[in-house]
Amino acid sequence: MATEIKAIPTLFGKEARRFRIMAEQEERKFDMLPKRDITQDPRYKAMRTILERSNIKF
Numbered sequence: 001m002a003t004e005i006k007a008i009p010t011l012f013g014k015e016a017r018r019f020r021i022m023a024e025q026e027e028r029k030f031d032m033l034p035k036r037d038i039t040q041d042p043r044y045k046a047m048r049t050i051l052e053r054s055n056i057k058f
Contacts, residue, residue: 011019038044
């Protein structure tokens with residue numbers, strides 16, 4: 001039994017330009033964020049502790 005495939009919505013014209021501008025703005029904002037050292041994150045330290053205690057090699 002075949003199932004119907006839904007069409008993927010596509011943006012044209014003014015909506016497409018607006019979407020593109022918004023996406024580029026968000027990308028620039030992300031690039032401007034300071035880079036963080038993940039090894040200083042408490043969740044990363046907890047993960048390392050769990051892996052060390054379980055004798056999993058990484």
